[in-house]
Amino acid sequence: MVPKLTYFNSKGLSETIRLMFKYGDIEFEDVRIERVDWPKLKLDAPFGEMPFYEEDGKRVNQSGAISRYVAKKVKLAGKDDWEDLEIDSIVDTLTDIRTKIIKALLEPNEEVKSKLIKVLIEETFPFYLERLNKQAVGGYFINGKLTWADFHGLIILEAVELVTKKKLNPDYPNLAKVIEHVTNIPQIKKWIEVRPITVTFKMSPKLTYFNAKGLAELVRLLCKYGDVEFEDVRFEREQWPELKATTPFGQVPLWEENGKVVSQSVAIARYIAKKVKLVGANDWENLEIDAIVDTITDLRLKSSPIFYEQDETKKAALLKTFLEETLPFYLDRFEKMAGSGHLVGNKLTWADFYLVTVNDALTRVSGKAVDSKYVNLYKVIENVTSIPQIKKWIETRPITPF
Incomplete structure (x- = not known):
């Protein structure tokens, strides 16, 4: 019988041994187990650990000792x-x-x-x-x-x-x-x-953004909702010029996972929403969610000039138009869509989370957004912010001006 090497389906402590077997053209059985199966197998393992090596009916553990033995075989x-x-x-x-x-x-x-x-x-x-x-x-x-x-x-x-x-x-x-x-x-x-593609060391995904809510808060909320572990990397505005040159398209937030980096906050949010089961039940529902999300983005972008305008007279005029025309136009229509306390499909989706973050941003820019007049939209926000994980995050997250 050929020798047998048993370990998790990863490189880890076994890869040095595998490499030497391959180098020496020694045939061996590369037995890989999933982590969910380990508790049951552990009882039968020497000293309850892996890797272990079997040859001629004998079995030993300890990766270093096995490596040293195999190294002698392959010179x-x-x-x-x-x-x-x-x-x-x-x-x-x-x-x-x-x-x-x-x-x-x-x-x-x-x-x-x-x-x-x-x-x-x-x-x-x-x-x-x-x-x-x-x-x-x-x-x-x-x-x-x-x-x-x-x-x-x-x-x-x-x-x-x-x-x-x-x-x-x-x-x-x-x-x-x-x-x-x-x-x-x-x-x-x-x-x-x-060889099988595996992750040697699993590192938490990384979200990089300014020390602010802004475009990253939707992603943070979705991660908190789904208990997705991530590294919340925040930097100050004065650090941005230096960091900007290192980003894919000169913008943040960035999502980094398994050595790959992407930008675009809505695209990242859609990806996380799939992970945490906040997407639609079918393609049509996903289309409805995307349509709502993109429309909310339109509203957010229409508020941006108010924030960046330096001339106080022009700023006041922009704010007046926004409060009297733009905001009611959008909120009245969203209100009709949210009769169930959700924006799409009578259920919680990531579109509801996006409304919460954009409403927060609009309130800071204009001093007013969704209020008790909009009963259905108010319920959407309440449905999200009362979720235990979200409630806890809102209570404990860093306090920032934006």
Whole structure:
């Protein structure tokens, strides 16, 4: 029977072992389990942990020990005890980095998590990477030759790049060369191309916007409603000129997930709405929601000139037209549509959430928006703001002028 390696359906602690099997052309059974199945399987696992390795009817755990054993099979161990010691020293140091990354990324408190990641990027990584870069002369950790330390290094260094969102070059050219040497091995290159796509380290999505409600508040409300964990990154206006050049289209909010970044607040909100089940039951209902959302956006945009007008006389004239003509025109029609206390389909949708955020913005700009005259719209707002998660967020969110 071929050897069997059992682990979660991810790279994690098993990928170094898989890479070495592929390098040495050793056939093995790559058993992957889903996390929902782990509690049941855990009872049968050695010491209740994975990965575990089975060969000739015997089973062992501990990824480092398994890696060391497989490295000997595929001629990636040291030439003597001292070289093995050097390899172990580098591997354990790389594992220290991984442990610190895991601690930060699994921290449930978002504020604490942000601080831990900041320490990783500004202190921990530079400390380790500078020293490892000096060690990896020529792109190999041990004596200028390929060892399993380089394979383990690939996994950890890729995780560092994921957290920092930066390639190791040009700051750490030797470490970049380690990655290049391993990934260019034909067997490894082929494995990387065909292996299952998994997320090594799951990082919370990131929402970036000014320290204000503005265009980001709808996304925040939807995330809070659906208990979607996200990093609420806020910056001050004086920081914007510098940050603007780094954005896709020179605008915020930005939504970042799995290394990909998009802008456009309504598009982001629609995406989150799907996650939290606040979209329509069919294409027609989604069309109705989009039509309402886009119409609310029209209303919001018509209020913008009031906010930005510097001439007080012109500003007063704009406000008068808005309050006496524009606002009633829209609200009267929305009121007729919201007879059930919802804007679309007699049920809660993300269009209702958008009305809440835009109503808040209109109130700040004009001093007036939805009031008790609009019974149905008032009910829409009440239906959203009384949801426990939303109520709690409104009570605890940062206090900002906009």
